[in-house]
Amino acid sequence: MFYAMRAAMGQEKNVASLLAQSVKHEDLGIKAILSPEEMQGYIFVESEQALDMRHPALKVPNLRGLVEGDMAFEELKKFLNPEPAMSNIVKGSIVVLTSGPFKDEKAKVVRIDETKEDVVLELIEAAVPIPVTVKGDQIRLIQKEAE
Numbered sequence: 001m002f003y004a005m006r007a008a009m010g011q012e013k014n015v016a017s018l019l020a021q022s023v024k025h026e027d028l029g030i031k032a033i034l035s036p037e038e039m040q041g042y043i044f045v046e047s048e049q050a051l052d053m054r055h056p057a058l059k060v061p062n063l064r065g066l067v068e069g070d071m072a073f074e075e076l077k078k079f080l081n082p083e084p085a086m087s088n089i090v091k092g093s094i095v096v097l098t099s100g101p102f103k104d105e106k107a108k109v110v111r112i113d114e115t116k117e118d119v120v121l122e123l124i125e126a127a128v129p130i131p132v133t134v135k136g137d138q139i140r141l142i143q144k145e146a147e
Helices: 011-022 073-080
Strands: 002-007 031-034 041-045 063-066 094-096 108-115 118-123 130-134 139-143
Touching: 002 011, 002 073, 011 063, 011 094, 031 073, 041 063, 094 118
Parallel strands: none
Antiparallel strands: 002 041, 002 063, 031 041, 094 108, 094 139, 108 118, 118 130
């Protein structure tokens, strides 16, 4: 059975590792713990038996509780093989920066480094074209290159 558990925002990885350590020597039937980056505030647990949040091993800091009911494996498949962040981005695309000093600025993709997942951008609204190198997860695609 798969369960969703609520965690404090931004603390999902910490909660997952603390939970893994605390249930390591307990016989709760927990087989796997998943903390996907796309799903903030939640972690997923695979267990052979029903989980009881009153168990001392489940008293982990920043763990807020158990979501009612269990989940189907099909709902979790999309988190196991996520689509690469840069799969849709091509040279000449228009993107928006989502973090960093140029947040919310529009830019044009000049070059893509697939191995490092870096993208070299040229800011559109800048008076002087400045090449800016950012990670692929720091941008959001607005418009693909016109073909």
